[in-house]
Amino acid sequence: MSTTATTAPQTAPLATRRRWRLKPGWLVLNSNVLLTFLFLYAPIVILVIFSFNASRQQAVWVGFTIEWYEQMIRDERVIAAAKNSLIIALVSTAVSTVIGTLTALALDRFRFRAKTAFEGAMYLPIIVPEIVMAISLLVFFNTSFNLLDRWLGLTLKFGLGTITIAHIAFSFPFVAVVVRARLADFDRTLEQAAQDLGANEWQTFRYVTLPLLMPGILAGALLAFTLSIDDFVITFFNAGIGATTLPLEIYGRIRRGITPEVNALSAVLLLASIALVLGSVLLQRRR
Amino acid sequence: MGRTADVELRNVSKVFDNSVVAVDDVSLEIEPGEFFSLLGPSGCGKTTTLRMIAGFEMPTSGEIYIEGRPMGETPPFRRNVNTVFQNYALFPHMTVAENVAFGLRMKRVPRDEIARRVREALQLVRLAGFEDRYPRQLSGGQQQRVALARALINRPRVLLLDEPLGALDLKLRKEMQLELKHLQMTVGITFIYVTHDQEEALTMSDRIAVMNAGRVLQVGTPLEIYERPSSRFVADFIGESNFLEGRVTGLNGQQVTVVIDDRVPVPARAQDGLAVGEQVTVAIRPEKIRLRPPGMERTDGCVRGRVEEVVYIGTDTYYLVRLTERCTVRVRVQNSQNRLDSGEAVGEGAEVLLSWVPETAMVLKA
Ligand SMILES: Nc1ncnc2c1ncn2[C@@H]1O[C@H](COP(=O)(O)OP(=O)(O)O)[C@@H](O)[C@H]1O
Ligand SMILES: [Mg+2]
Numbered sequence: 001m002s003t004t005a006t007t008a009p010q011t012a013p014l015a016t017r018r019r020w021r022l023k024p025g026w027l028v029l030n031s032n033v034l035l036t037f038l039f040l041y042a043p044i045v046i047l048v049i050f051s052f053n054a055s056r057q058q059a060v061w062v063g064f065t066i067e068w069y070e071q072m073i074r075d076e077r078v079i080a081a082a083k084n085s086l087i088i089a090l091v092s093t094a095v096s097t098v099i100g101t102l103t104a105l106a107l108d109r110f111r112f113r114a115k116t117a118f119e120g121a122m123y124l125p126i127i128v129p130e131i132v133m134a135i136s137l138l139v140f141f142n143t144s145f146n147l148l149d150r151w152l153g154l155t156l157k158f159g160l161g162t163i164t165i166a167h168i169a170f171s172f173p174f175v176a177v178v179v180r181a182r183l184a185d186f187d188r189t190l191e192q193a194a195q196d197l198g199a200n201e202w203q204t205f206r207y208v209t210l211p212l213l214m215p216g217i218l219a220g221a222l223l224a225f226t227l228s229i230d231d232f233v234i235t236f237f238n239a240g241i242g243a244t245t246l247p248l249e250i251y252g253r254i255r256r257g258i259t260p261e262v263n264a265l266s267a268v269l270l271l272a273s274i275a276l277v278l279g280s281v282l283l284q285r286r287r
Numbered sequence: 288m289g290r291t292a293d294v295e296l297r298n299v300s301k302v303f304d305n306s307v308v309a310v311d312d313v314s315l316e317i318e319p320g321e322f323f324s325l326l327g328p329s330g331c332g333k334t335t336t337l338r339m340i341a342g343f344e345m346p347t348s349g350e351i352y353i354e355g356r357p358m359g360e361t362p363p364f365r366r367n368v369n370t371v372f373q374n375y376a377l378f379p380h381m382t383v384a385e386n387v388a389f390g391l392r393m394k395r396v397p398r399d400e401i402a403r404r405v406r407e408a409l410q411l412v413r414l415a416g417f418e419d420r421y422p423r424q425l426s427g428g429q430q431q432r433v434a435l436a437r438a439l440i441n442r443p444r445v446l447l448l449d450e451p452l453g454a455l456d457l458k459l460r461k462e463m464q465l466e467l468k469h470l471q472m473t474v475g476i477t478f479i480y481v482t483h484d485q486e487e488a489l490t491m492s493d494r495i496a497v498m499n500a501g502r503v504l505q506v507g508t509p510l511e512i513y514e515r516p517s518s519r520f521v522a523d524f525i526g527e528s529n530f531l532e533g534r535v536t537g538l539n540g541q542q543v544t545v546v547i548d549d550r551v552p553v554p555a556r557a558q559d560g561l562a563v564g565e566q567v568t569v570a571i572r573p574e575k576i577r578l579r580p581p582g583m584e585r586t587d588g589c590v591r592g593r594v595e596e597v598v599y600i601g602t603d604t605y606y607l608v609r610l611t612e613r614c615t616v617r618v619r620v621q622n623s624q625n626r627l628d629s630g631e632a633v634g635e636g637a638e639v640l641l642s643w644v645p646e647t648a649m650v651l652k653a
Contacts, residue, residue, distance in 0.1 A: 187374075187376070189372055189374065189376040190376050190378060190379075192343055192363070192370075192372075192376070193370070193372060193376035193377075193378070194378075194389070194393075195343075195362070195363040195364045196341060196343075196363050196364070196368075196369055196370045196438075197364075197369065197389050197390035197393060197437065197438075197441065198364045198390050198393040198394055198441065199364055199389070199393045200362075200364050200393075203393055207389075207393075208378060211380045212379070212380060
């Protein structure tokens, strides 16, 4: 009795006082986080849940089904759009990874005039509103096609080609940014060690620089792939007739009403994107 | 002699863009098979000198010769030298065996020969069995040895080492010093060794070049550098020295007499070009001085003083002895004989006589 009486008054008020002082801040911060998550993820969660809803009606949960997913993979238009998306993503990723990596290397290794200006200009596609980028690319293609037609008699059309070029244009700066981050903590004495051991410049790049940059390059590639697969605005403006990607297909369907198939399609796209971004983040962390 | 130096620097200077003069008119000749050290404080231009020999930096002026051939703008991969970097610079994405094999792979040596020489090189540095480890799975000392094996496997004419033991703890460093020296004698390759640790340089080198502020101050064997420092900097940087400032009053063959503070005459080793009346500094090492009780004056230059401080450091005892109001000297006496020659202990305040062999005191021009 006497022991509890002497120890309790010493510890209890301290503990309660501290917790009391923290409380308002703690409350605001936590509710803030909660709200953010709610806003961000509630729609996505709802979308995924309703892609498994046995009813065609959106708002009412009837029962679990994977019917919409089955319908989706049997739908030829969906398959065609997915194929287009994949082709565009693969080609644009390959090209923008090469260009982005070379750009990062050039910016890291060489000093040249107007380098800062060039660097700023390169990052522009990252910050310019997508709609502006989309329209400028549209105008660019139109003008070029007109000129080519007039001078060389070449007739070119909008389609997979223009979409791919547009995707390269907006995704290579992202690759460059990721690779440059990797280059920033690159130990140059490793390259000197290679040269010291008899490796010429190409061998040094091939056997030392490239393997060490590879995690960064792959991370950049995954990012480029994700951007390409998900892109809507730029693709929409530069697609022409007949060339449809997954996001365009989803948009086309939504105009005829939100159906469970659209939910299923979106869920798949979402899953793919999350996987790709996760892969990219993990690679960037790798030492 | 007819044989050419392995590495020769002729009036080499390096001025960086920011107009820092890192290396200032350095000339050196390094003989085949020699263990040659560049010794000096941090920032004195050792690394820059080494990097110019390796080909990572080009001299602003002067010329570097390797095996008698001027290097000019020859890139690093065409020079018959290899470097062991201070941080080892092992390739993190390659195993130990792959790291060691790198040089031979670049030269397209046949596979079975590479395998055989990798095995030999790893045995040489006592790392057999570590082939499949990655550098991050090795201790500092092991990484160090991989770096050595990676360089030595190429059988370079010259091996350049930039403070290769700098990152190791003291005990391991001592071990590796002996190991390195032994290795160098086994393989017979010329070593150019950069260090700021004077003890390390004295232990390992055949010859040492002492550098300061981009210049080479003195080149010589460890004995020459230690016993015959030619400048105050060298006398101070390598080992310990007392510096006594005074004026030359007598020249007598092998010996000069320098008067400290116009009062105390001390003997020192004669040197060319000294004149009576000249202002000089006498450098004498603490362990060269003998302490004796007073009353045993001899004519050959004993100096009287009073002990101000006694510091016991285990193997030795230091005595701080005041000669004049402005001048004190440190005396180091081994503790196997920590008593006066007469057998009495020396305490603070004791009157003592200091003497030394004049040969061991160097005269440095002011
Ligand atoms: N790349 C460089 N650019 C400009 N100054 C340099 C460069 N490398 C070295 N220095 C300068 O040259 C001097 C000598 O450097 P260094 O050769 O590294 O000395 P040490 O190896 O003896 O410590 C230092 O003052 C250093 O700051
Ligand atoms: Mg250095």
